[in-house]
Amino acid sequence: MVALPPDAALTDVGTADAVLDRTFAALAHPVRRAILGRLARGDSASVSELAEPFDVSLMAISKHVAVMEEAGLLAKQKDGRIQRCTLQPESLHRAAGWIEAHRRYWEAQLDALSHFLADPASTPPPEDSR
Amino acid sequence: MVALPPDAALTDVGTADAVLDRTFAALAHPVRRAILGRLARGDSASVSELAEPFDVSLMAISKHVAVMEEAGLLAKQKDGRIQRCTLQPESLHRAAGWIEAHRRYWEAQLDALSHFLADPASTPPPEDSR
DNA sequence: CAAATACTAAACCAATACGTTTAGTATATG
DNA sequence: CATATACTAAACGTATTGGTTTAGTATTTG
Numbered sequence: 001m002v003a004l005p006p007d008a009a010l011t012d013v014g015t016a017d018a019v020l021d022r023t024f025a026a027l028a029h030p031v032r033r034a035i036l037g038r039l040a041r042g043d044s045a046s047v048s049e050l051a052e053p054f055d056v057s058l059m060a061i062s063k064h065v066a067v068m069e070e071a072g073l074l075a076k077q078k079d080g081r082i083q084r085c086t087l088q089p090e091s092l093h094r095a096a097g098w099i100e101a102h103r104r105y106w107e108a109q110l111d112a113l114s115h116f117l118a119d120p121a122s123t124p125p126p127e128d129s130r
Numbered sequence: 131m132v133a134l135p136p137d138a139a140l141t142d143v144g145t146a147d148a149v150l151d152r153t154f155a156a157l158a159h160p161v162r163r164a165i166l167g168r169l170a171r172g173d174s175a176s177v178s179e180l181a182e183p184f185d186v187s188l189m190a191i192s193k194h195v196a197v198m199e200e201a202g203l204l205a206k207q208k209d210g211r212i213q214r215c216t217l218q219p220e221s222l223h224r225a226a227g228w229i230e231a232h233r234r235y236w237e238a239q240l241d242a243l244s245h246f247l248a249d250p251a252s253t254p255p256p257e258d259s260r
Numbered sequence: 261c262a263a264a265t266a267c268t269a270a271a272c273c274a275a276t277a278c279g280t281t282t283a284g285t286a287t288a289t290g
Numbered sequence: 291c292a293t294a295t296a297c298t299a300a301a302c303g304t305a306t307t308g309g310t311t312t313a314g315t316a317t318t319t320g
Contacts, residue, residue, distance in 0.1 A: 016160040028154035029278090030146045033228070040235035048296060060279060062298065067277090081287040081296050089236035092229060098163070099226045105170035106219035159308085178266065190309060192268065197307090211266050211317040 019072060020098060023091045026071040031056070032064050036073060036087065044077075044086040149202060150228060153221045156201035161186070162194050166203060169217040176212040 026032055035050050051061035065085060068074045072091035076083045156162055165180050181191035195215060198204045202221035206213045 020163070021158050021160060024154050024158035025277095027225075027228075028151050028158060030151060033150070037232065040232045046296075056278090057280065058297075059281085059299095063278075066298095083297070087236050092232070092236055095157075096226065096229045096233070098157075099222060099229070102167065102170045102222070103226070106217050106222055155307095161308095176266075186308090187310065188267075189269095189311085193308075196268095213267070 019091065020094060022067075022071040023073065023095045026068050026073055027095065029064065029067075031061070032068055035061075035064060036068070036092075039074060039085060039087040044084045046082040046084060048082075050085060149221065150224060152197075152201040153203065153225045156198050156203055157225065159194065159197075161191075162198055165191075165194065166198070166217065166222075169204060169215060174207075174214045174216040176214060177206075178212075180215060 027036075031054060034053070038050065038053075039045060047062055047065055048058065050065065051058045054061060065074070065076070065083075069076055072088055074085050075088045076085055078084075157166075161184060164183070168180065168183075169175060177192055177195055178188065180195065181188045184191060195204070195206065195213075199206060202218055204215050205218045206215055208214075
């Protein structure tokens, strides 16, 4: 079993992290998210199969795949003349980890926000005024 | 209490979503993640306060703040001459939701991946060959 | 009122992102 | 062998990003 350091994403919160940069950037494009969604539920697929639902060129999809590969979100495995793309979830796991690591903080903020949204004219959420 | 549709992020997985685009894009920059981290644990802060730890211009930080504001990650509230920046967690919540919605799928893939990584020369994860 | 403070607007620049087309490589098939 | 298939490389155009500087607007403060 692959030993994922259980709190890898939690230890260096706030530190520069090029992998996380690339992962979030990769997730920022709807076509790439759609491709990841398809891979998540449909197992592996060739680049052409991934391209089929979209009305952009195959080359464009090939580049999207390359972006996700560099972000560690998927891996290509050459099988004859086709490239089989497989989800590689660790990067996604780390991205989720970053958000998770902040969740308890911004959930507190969510409460404060709800009060503020309920009555914007009122005193904004009672925080320490510095 | 603000009624967040409990599964807003889960219903339209795979659909184009400009907010999600902007949210993930905003999270892709280390300075912006650091700012969000600071806001998450330190409550609200002015733009100047947010800028202080970084050695880029105040203007650069002002733009980063604008990016996060457009992504719905934070809100600015004018208080005299200062702009108080407050975390606005719903966008982050939606980003987490997208990942969560896929988690059960790619966790299955994680198992397959671990076998593959353990012995890359072996037959790749036993999936349906199409 | 004058000067300092906290920003933002505008113009600019270099680098990257996203798409195209055209051409090329490698593999499979008739 | 010839052709089709599955991709990738290279070059290109345009838009966006991330940073700068310079100048401006509000708002405090001396």
